[in-house]
Amino acid sequence: MVDIEQLNPRNEAALRAWWDVGNQANAYRPGKPWPVWEQSRVSLPAHNPERGVTLLAAIDGREMVGAGLLVRPLKENLHTAMAFAYVRPDRTREGIGRRLVRELEVVAAGDGRTTLQGEAYLPPGVSGTAPEAFGRAMGYAVASRESIKELATADYLQRRSGLVERAPVPDGYRVITFDTVCPEEHLASFGRLLGMLMSEVPLGELDLAASDWPPERIREAEQRQVDTGRHVLTAMALAPDGAVAGVSDVRVDDSDTVHGQVGITIVDPAHRGRRLGLALKVATHDLALASYPALESVDTSNAEVNTWMNAVNEALGYRTIETLLELQKKL
Numbered sequence: 109m110v111d112i113e114q115l116n117p118r119n120e121a122a123l124r125a126w127w128d129v130g131n132q133a134n135a136y137r138p139g140k141p142w143p144v145w146e147q148s149r150v151s152l153p154a155h156n157p158e159r160g161v162t163l164l165a166a167i168d169g170r171e172m173v174g175a176g177l178l179v180r181p182l183k184e185n186l187h188t189a190m191a192f193a194y195v196r197p198d199r200t201r202e203g204i205g206r207r208l209v210r211e212l213e214v215v216a217a218g219d220g221r222t223t224l225q226g227e228a229y230l231p232p233g234v235s236g237t238a239p240e241a242f243g244r245a246m247g248y249a250v251a252s253r254e255s256i257k258e259l260a261t262a263d264y265l266q267r268r269s270g271l272v273e274r275a276p277v278p279d280g281y282r283v284i285t286f287d288t289v290c291p292e293e294h295l296a297s298f299g300r301l302l303g304m305l306m307s308e309v310p311l312g313e314l315d316l317a318a319s320d321w322p323p324e325r326i327r328e329a330e331q332r333q334v335d336t337g338r339h340v341l342t343a344m345a346l347a348p349d350g351a352v353a354g355v356s357d358v359r360v361d362d363s364d365t366v367h368g369q370v371g372i373t374i375v376d377p378a379h380r381g382r383r384l385g386l387a388l389k390v391a392t393h394d395l396a397l398a399s400y401p402a403l404e405s406v407d408t409s410n411a412e413v414n415t416w417m418n419a420v421n422e423a424l425g426y427r428t429i430e431t432l433l434e435l436q437k438k439l
């Protein structure tokens with residue numbers, strides 16, 4: 109008899125069991141599909157001004173055999189939530205995943221969420237895998253296809269000088285870099301650019317709306333990163349008039365300085381076509397490697413239709429390792 113229960117992330121022993129289930133359920137995937145324990149231990153119980161998190165556990169006797177995660181955005185897109193289910197590989201096809209997703213949907217609906225989003229990962233070019241079939245069986249449609257890419261930093265270093273030649277900082281522009289905390293004088297302009305993100309990133313059918321980023325919201329989000337040991341290594345392009353023309357970042361956690369992830373990248377449409385995207389990415393990867401010389405890999409994901417971003421990533425040396433299906437269901 110398997111029970112589905114909510115789990116308090118401050119109960120460290122229970123959180124560790126939850127993390128173990130997710131770790132085992134993702135072990136078949138390439139790259140770095142699951143955070144290290146120390147990162148989950150710190151970040152899941154910590155205050156998060158941006159997102160509410162609910163953890164579910166599927167318990168059989170004294171053993172945790174399944175894990176669920178519901179993430180609710182708190183600042184915008186209040187009609188949405190993201191649902192994730194993980195089942196221990198020796199306990200799949202028993203209906204545990206289905207019960208976890210049902211309960212995640214109940215929690216989401218109880219909070220007024222009407223659009224649920226999920227993710228399924230597959231090897232590139234392959235279809236018919238368990239997560240895909242499971243998503244379909246749960247009533248989720250494919251809303252967008254992304255490719256997950258990984259860069260070996262050794263490959264980047266080999267290509268670096270050619271990239272710098274191809275993408276010099278354009279005349280009149282400046283590129284500055286910082287760790288997590290944006291200089292005060294650029295904060296308002298940075299917020300304006302962040303507000304464009306949702307309308308500029310290809311979202312496919314995903315039902316997501318744009319957001320406002322006033323300075324206090326940026327500062328709160330930065331504080332959460334600082335508090336949880338996450339370094340958002342940022343490069344910012346400043347236009348001749350001082351406006352923020354583009355931004356990109358690579359994130360590295362104190363608990364895992366061998367792997368990084370790309371966070372956001374955006375160039376203001378008014379400043380495109382000057383290779384700022386490539387110049388910013390070179391600046392963030394340089395900063396990440398200067399700060400964390402042991403960094404071995406960085407991962408990112410982009411919509412397959414995002415031709416421009418894919419071209420930049422290929423130039424840097426990123427290689428596709430997985431396909432990500434963004435799933436969506438209207439409750």
Ligand SMILES: CC(C)(COP(=O)(O)OP(=O)(O)OC[C@H]1O[C@@H](n2cnc3c(N)ncnc32)[C@H](O)[C@@H]1OP(=O)(O)O)[C@@H](O)C(=O)NCCC(=O)NCCS
Nearest residue numbers: 192193194195200201202203204205206238239241242245
């Ligand atoms: C995807 C996953 C959660 C499914 O968990 P599960 O407990 O095996 O799922 P269930 O037994 O409840 O299956 C529900 C339905 O999904 C479909 N399904 C699940 N696994 C399937 C598979 N391997 N092949 C075909 N259909 C499958 C079936 O329709 C199944 O119903 P049925 O058994 O009555 O035919 C589990 O395989 C897993 O943890 N995978 C790794 C993590 C992951 O990818 N999670 C999803 C992304 S968040």
